[in-house]
Amino acid sequence: MASRPGILTEWPWTWLGSFKYVVLAPFVAHSTYKYLTDSPNERDPNILLIFPFLLIRMLHNQLWISLSRYRTAKGDNRIVDKGIEFEQVDRERNWDDQIILNGLLFYWGYYKLPITHHMPIWRTDGIILTALIHTGPVEFLYYWLHRALHHHILYSRYHSHHHSSIVTEPITSVIHPFAEHIAYFVLFAIPLLTTVFTGTASVVSFSLYILYIDVMNNMGHCNFELIPSWLFSIFPPLKYLMYTPSYHSLHHTQFRTNYALFMPMYDYIYNTMDMSSDTLYQKSLQREGDSPDVVHLTHLISPESIYHLRIGFASLASNPQSSKWYLWLMWPVTVWSMMITWIYGHTFIVERNVFKNLKLQTWAIPKYRVQYFMQWQREAIDKLIEEAILEAEDKGVKVLSLGLLNQEELNKKSDELFIRKNPELKVKVVDGSSLAVAVVLNSIPKGTTQVVLRGNLSKVACSIALALCQQGTQVAVLGEDEYKRLKARLNPEAATNLVLTKTYSAKTWLVGDGLSADDQMKAPKGTFFIPFSQFPPKKVRKDCLYFNTPAMIVPKHLENLDSCENWLPRRVMSAWRVAGILHGVEGWNVNECGNAMFDIGKIWEASLRHGFRPFTVSAATEPN
Incomplete structure (x- = not known):
């Protein structure tokens, strides 16, 4: 929102929320009906092209978003070092509003201007005329409109909304108030209407011009430089006809320079070009990606989880992962992405x-x-984990932490064996079990004298049970095998606090993978379910309180955090991921994987000292 919002700031369909696309439904339905009911001689197939064209534009923009986020994460050719936060993601989530607006105006123009009916596919003169009008009147008028928008009256009411994003993403290009978009549409309509009224318009001239605007808008707002210098060497005048991401980035950091739309020639003419444009361009092209100090190794969860990654849909990635009905409509894309990950087969x-x-x-x-x-996938997964460790070693990474199932028991044994075979490795592998144990222990309500341990006996579960028994808390297990495994690890004094029982009187349950719905139904009313597993249990009780998987709220000085880690809320990280950060910042030169366990008290104290705070209770008690 602008600092002092003016009239026509809000989009007319904002109140519809996620159902805003229904404003296009009457036009799509009517155009389809008209095409089907018209006589064969009167049918105009062009009317059926508008809606698919809008979908193509949305897909095109999303591809730019994913590419930009992937490249800026790598760091190669990055322009601005500052990060993006959730506030910017929320502000820019309505980037598709301008496509809806364009669709409405295209339909309206088609119905109001019969001259647009039966437009030919191609006309060379129309394409040339469109290019000339854009280069002249459109670029010239935009330059002065843009400078006017930087006058304090218009800037505070409208354009400041766009400039709230210092670090730009492709979608930043279309984040403007409604009134500003109307002005831009009128401007960009000049070449289109000129070709219409001169009889030179064609489907290709319309489509190419709009796609040209989308490409240049998206490209110019990427936070990495991608235009090679040899283009300007081959054709030097190109520097006046095409801007670069670094060129426009200076406009967002300096504000009073580089006003041009896509062609910098008017900045040269009116002496508003930033003098550091060429220097920043060369510096960005030569910049190499930063070698990370700490790497967290995770994996995909479900086929739809690809959309929840930071390089997927920004609006989904910025919120805890949950099932969305409309993702079922994207199954063709989902299957395609699964094939890509299957073929690519390399950590990204x-x-x-x-x-x-x-x-x-x-x-x-x-x-x-x-x-x-x-079973047949385990060898391939182990190989990928080993390759990631070796890649981290080559990049000079200090700590590699294992997330989700990468640090489960079968893979832990493989990692431990791999590390023993490669004692010269400098990178330290951390599974984060010690911090996960610490978070669970400190989540148990004060005064608790007995807990029930339920679920698969992982390394974390065993460590929790041992710690509780040693401090005098009674741990009840329901299976004889679990009882024998745990008792074998306890000294005689601590073993007295481990009990084998068939009753369910305790109201604090420590639960992991393997907890069934039947198990949950046996718990007393008001039971606390505290997970020690990477994945949360399915919630089937409305009268019980479910805690989150071991996680911590991160301090404010952890920067560039604009996506959620799986199902965790904003600015909350899993304990396993936080553990890697702590090992890196503290400089602990030890591995924590396999049977190795780091000092629980030491890592808990370090987490609090560095500003991390435990995140435990989940407010949601509705079943999934």
Whole structure:
């Protein structure tokens, strides 16, 4: 929102929320009906092209978003070092409003201007005329309109909304108040209407011009430089006819320079070109990606989780992962993405963060949760984890933390064996079990004297049970095998606090993978379900309180955080991921994987000292 919003700031369909697309429904329905009911001689197939063209534009913009986020996470050719936060993501989530507006105006123009009916596919003269009018009147008028929008009256009421984003993303290009978009549409309509009234319009001239605007808008607002210098060497005048991302980035950091739309020639003519434009361009082209200090290795969860990644849909990534009905409509794209991950078969960068003086990255293995339970996939997964460790070693990474099922028992044994075979490795592998244990122990309500341990006995579960028994808290297990495994690890004094029982009187349950719905139904009313697993249990009780999986609220000085980690809320990270950061910032030169366990008290104290706070209770008690 602008600092002092003016009239026509809000979009007319804002109140519709996610149902805003219904404003196009009458036009789509009517155009389809008209085409089907018209006689064969009167049918105009062009009317059926408008809606698919809008969908293509949305897909095109999304591809730019994903590319930009991936490249800025890698760091190559990055322009501005500052990060993006949730506030910017929320402000820019309505980037598709301008496509809806364009669609409405296209339909309106078609019905109001019969001359647009039966437009030919191609006309060379119309394409040339469109290019000439854009280069002349459109670029000239935009330049002066843009300068006017930077006058304090218009800037505070309208254009400041766009400039709230210092670090730009492709979608930043279309984040303007409604009134500003009307002005831009009138401007860009000049070439289109000129070709219509001169009889030179064509489907290609319309489509190419709009796609040209989309490409240049998206490209110019990327936070990485992608225009190679050899283009300007081959054709030097091109520097006056095409801007670069670094050129326009200076407009967002300096504000009073580089006003041009896509062609900088008017900045040269009116002496508003930033003198550092060429220097920043060359510097950005030569910049190499930063080598991270800490890497968190995660993996995909479900086929739809690809959309929840930071390089997926920004609006989904910025909120806790949940099932969305409309993602079923995208199954063709989902299947295609699954094929890409299957063929690509290499770890990819998802996110880049900064914590104090540490550079952090999140890498994802292109495997889904279900594949971790397939025997024939384990060798491939282990190989990917080993390759990630070796890649981290080559990049000079200090700590690699294992997330989700990457640190489950089968893979832990493999990692431990791999590390023993490669004792010269400098990168330290951390599974984060110690901090997960610490978070669970400190989530148990004060005064609790007995807990029920339920679920698969993981490394974290065993460590929790041992710690509780040693401090005098009674741990009840319901299976004889679990009882024997735990008792074998306890000294005689602590073993007296481990009990085998068939009753369910305790109201504090520590639960992990393998907890069934039947198990939950046996718990007393008001039970606290505290997970120690990576994945949360399915909530089936409305009269019980479900805690979150071990996680911590991150301090404000952890920067460039604009996406949620799986199902966790904003600015909350899993304990396993936080553990890697702590090992990096503290400089602990030890591995924590396999049977190795770091000091629980030490890592808990360090987490609090560095500003992390436990995040435990989940307010949602509705069943999934």
